Amino acid sequence: MSLFERLEKVDVRAIYLLLFLVISLPLIKPIGMPITTSQMTIAYYDVVEKLKAGDYVVVSSDFSPASMAEQYPATKGTLAHLVAKGAKIVGLGFWADSVPLLENAMKATFGSTKDNPKYGTDFVLLGWVPNGEVGMAALGKDVQTTCPKDYYGTAIGAIPMMKDIKSARDFKLLITIASGTPGVPEWLRQWQAAYGTTTITAVTAVSAPATRIYFPAQVGGVIEGLAGAAEYEVLLTRYGYKGTLVPPMDAQSLSHLLVIAFIVLGNIAFAVRKYGKGK
Amino acid sequence: MSVAIRRNVPLVITFIAGLLVIGDYYFKTPATVEFNKLVSNWMTFVNVASTFAVVIGIGTLTRIHVRRLSQHKAGWYNSVVLLIALYGLLITGLVLGEGKFTAHPIYTYWFNNLYVPLDSTIFSMLAFYIASAAYRAFRARTAEATVLLISAVVVMIGRAPIGPAVWSDLANITNWIMNIPNSAGMRGITIGVALGVLAMGIRVLLGRERGYLGPGA
Amino acid sequence: MTIPEMLGTLMAATFTLMVYSFFYKENKAYRLAEHIFIGLAVAHGAVTSSKYIWDTALTPLLTKGETYWILPMLVGLLFLFFFVKKYFWIYRIPISTVVGTGIGLGMAGLMRTQFVDQIKATIGLANPKAAWYSADYLINMVIVAIMVIGTLAFFIFTIEQKGALKYAAHVGRWTMMIAFGAAFGFTVMARMSLLIGRMQFLLDYPTGVAWYTVPIAILILAAVVLMQRSKGAKKA
Numbered sequence: 001m002s003l004f005e006r007l008e009k010v011d012v013r014a015i016y017l018l019l020f021l022v023i024s025l026p027l028i029k030p031i032g033m034p035i036t037t038s039q040m041t042i043a044y045y046d047v048v049e050k051l052k053a054g055d056y057v058v059v060s061s062d063f064s065p066a067s068m069a070e071q072y073p074a075t076k077g078t079l080a081h082l083v084a085k086g087a088k089i090v091g092l093g094f095w096a097d098s099v100p101l102l103e104n105a106m107k108a109t110f111g112s113t114k115d116n117p118k119y120g121t122d123f124v125l126l127g128w129v130p131n132g133e134v135g136m137a138a139l140g141k142d143v144q145t146t147c148p149k150d151y152y153g154t155a156i157g158a159i160p161m162m163k164d165i166k167s168a169r170d171f172k173l174l175i176t177i178a179s180g181t182p183g184v185p186e187w188l189r190q191w192q193a194a195y196g197t198t199t200i201t202a203v204t205a206v207s208a209p210a211t212r213i214y215f216p217a218q219v220g221g222v223i224e225g226l227a228g229a230a231e232y233e234v235l236l237t238r239y240g241y242k243g244t245l246v247p248p249m250d251a252q253s254l255s256h257l258l259v260i261a262f263i264v265l266g267n268i269a270f271a272v273r274k275y276g277k278g279k
Numbered sequence: 280m281s282v283a284i285r286r287n288v289p290l291v292i293t294f295i296a297g298l299l300v301i302g303d304y305y306f307k308t309p310a311t312v313e314f315n316k317l318v319s320n321w322m323t324f325v326n327v328a329s330t331f332a333v334v335i336g337i338g339t340l341t342r343i344h345v346r347r348l349s350q351h352k353a354g355w356y357n358s359v360v361l362l363i364a365l366y367g368l369l370i371t372g373l374v375l376g377e378g379k380f381t382a383h384p385i386y387t388y389w390f391n392n393l394y395v396p397l398d399s400t401i402f403s404m405l406a407f408y409i410a411s412a413a414y415r416a417f418r419a420r421t422a423e424a425t426v427l428l429i430s431a432v433v434v435m436i437g438r439a440p441i442g443p444a445v446w447s448d449l450a451n452i453t454n455w456i457m458n459i460p461n462s463a464g465m466r467g468i469t470i471g472v473a474l475g476v477l478a479m480g481i482r483v484l485l486g487r488e489r490g491y492l493g494p495g496a
Numbered sequence: 497m498t499i500p501e502m503l504g505t506l507m508a509a510t511f512t513l514m515v516y517s518f519f520y521k522e523n524k525a526y527r528l529a530e531h532i533f534i535g536l537a538v539a540h541g542a543v544t545s546s547k548y549i550w551d552t553a554l555t556p557l558l559t560k561g562e563t564y565w566i567l568p569m570l571v572g573l574l575f576l577f578f579f580v581k582k583y584f585w586i587y588r589i590p591i592s593t594v595v596g597t598g599i600g601l602g603m604a605g606l607m608r609t610q611f612v613d614q615i616k617a618t619i620g621l622a623n624p625k626a627a628w629y630s631a632d633y634l635i636n637m638v639i640v641a642i643m644v645i646g647t648l649a650f651f652i653f654t655i656e657q658k659g660a661l662k663y664a665a666h667v668g669r670w671t672m673m674i675a676f677g678a679a680f681g682f683t684v685m686a687r688m689s690l691l692i693g694r695m696q697f698l699l700d701y702p703t704g705v706a707w708y709t710v711p712i713a714i715l716i717l718a719a720v721v722l723m724q725r726s727k728g729a730k731k732a
Contacts (some may be wrong), residue, residue: 431680455628
């Protein structure tokens with residue numbers, strides 16, 4: 001067997017081991033490659049920057065633990081930015097397994113949730129809303145009926161910041177941390193198109209190409225995956241936010257180079273086998 | 280009950296439900312306030328009714344795995360573990376939760392230390408598969424496949440920090456690819472899909488498409 | 497870190513490595529972890545749904561006497577007829593309410609969001625101050641319009657693709673190749689990010705405790721490989 005034939009038939013576990021090493025090493029010993037901010041992340045940041053103290057913002061966590069690695073940092077960064085702007089945060093989710101993650105992000109930002117003195121005045125967690133797009137439409141029409149209690153069982157009428165909130169028109173901004181369905185298109189159909197609510201989103205990198213078509217007319221800014229979250233952390237350093245994504249971005253860079261190397265090597269081996277047969 | 284009624288009642292319900300919400304979406308005037316309120320109540324009704332669908336999941340899973348257990352099929356001990364996990368977390372949330380459901384600290388502990396790691400790890404396996412697929416399957420056999428791979432390579436380098444660190448213009452080239460050909464292609468597909476969904480939706484509302492009703496429809 | 501937190505982290509790390517053991521060979525540890533996940537996922541959905549029913553329907557029914565909440569709960573309970581072959585048709589009633597409402601809302605919204613607004617974005621106004629790679633730079637706007645029309649032309653199958661339509665379809669094909677290439681690039685980015693997240697958890701040294709499990713897992717793997725090699729040598 002020639003070298004290229006052996007290369008084509010290499011044990012798949014060798015590929016897995018190489019990937020494991022390429023990702024682990026920069027996490028143990030970071031390189032510190034500079035992170036440059038992109039047009040999409042700057043647009044997302046600028047929309048939040050325009051908020052005034054007391055503006056109501058919906059933060060909808062529409063992702064699962066499966067995409068937590070990409071979206072949890074964006075969630076924490078967004079909450080920190082909203083706190084810095086003095087916005088009133090209404091947290092909820094349309095994915096059942098995302099709401100506890102949003103609660104964790106709120107704990108990381110505020111220190112605690114239900115027992116926090118600011119809970120109910122500056123931020124609230126309303127919990128899970130069922131039925132995807134129908135739930136979004138119902139929420140937009142009547143917030144109090146769709147979410148009669150918060151995540152901890154307190155009646156919504158008893159929460160000071162929610163007393164005067166009736167419908168989507170009472171919110172200045174909608175932020176959706178989305179990774180699938182229900183997600184961005186559903187929110188755009190039921191809130192942005194129906195009520196004109198300004199919308200920004202943090203999506204997984206898989207959804208990023210399809211989400212670009214909505215920018216800037218329908219979606220004001222997009223955080224695209226882990227890279228976008230890292231760029232957002234860089235922008236938030238002016239508020240004293242301490243990011244954790246420099247080592248992961250080093251790992252991301254090296255893993256991309258590895259995949260490109262695999263593609264090139266695989267194609268070279270294929271081409272040599274296919275076109276070298278005539279010799 | 281006659282076959283005609285059994286077959287047609289669900290179709291009529293689908294039609295009326297669809298018309299109600301379409302009418303509400305487009306007619307929001309002072310004259311239609313009562314109608315809008317009716318549809319708002321209808322949506323809450325549907326939200327509550329839809330949450331009961333989870334019983335199908337619990338029932339099906341229990342039926343399959345109890346059968347596997349009782350017949351001592353290969354891997355029956357996995358069924359034991361599954362049923363323990365299912366009913367264990369269910370009891371933790373509903374009975375031991377003291378009315379707090381998922382907000383109870385014990386529930387949160389198991390959710391954060393068992394469910395979250397398992398879910399994120401199972402999906403992270405895709406990284407290994409994509410690396411092995413990149414090596415073994417992604418071949419530039421045609422001109423179109425070559426263009427696809429070149430576009431992929433440029434975007435992969437351009438979006439990671441290493442790209443702009445090596446060549447500053449790479450970020451702009453990546454932006455151009457994403458803003459121009461990618462947006463154009465995705466936009467064309469989105470418009471096409473919108474027309475397709477509209478056609479499919481009309482077929483469902485008019486009862487010509489019955490796949491959603493299950494077998495025998 | 498408290499002892500329950502430490503035990504929780506070690507449990508999380510152990511199950512993570514049990515799932516990753518699949519990459520050596522499919523094994524019972526992986527199957528066990530997979531089955532636990534399925535059970536937990538369904539249970540979590542059920543608990544979350546129960547909370548919603550309690551908050552929205554049961555509490556006003558029991559505390560305020562709002563008896564009309566019985567109706568949606570009764571309709572919801574009709575889902576149980578999924579398991580009764582003789583009365584399976586009753587299960588179609590709640591399904592048709594959910595599907596009819598959902599599809600109506602989807603149709604109502606998508607004409608504006610995914611059709612009219614997309615066409616408006618394609619024929620928007622150029623910005624004289626836009627950067628060369630921007631979507632609102634004049635030349636780029638013309639390119640986008642041509643490419644969108646080409647992509648739409650690619651999917652016209654009701655008439656024969658010849659002449660201008662054929663060339664437009666070719667433009668669409670090449671546009672989609674570039675778009676799918678970009679989508680693949682972003683997909684690689686997404687998948688790698690998921691793995692990086694788990695590795696960050698496992699290799700959180702020295703503050704975390706998960707990293708203790710990594711050398712133990714490597715030793716177990718080495719032991720399994722050696723055992724299999726010696727079994728293979730004995731058979732030979």
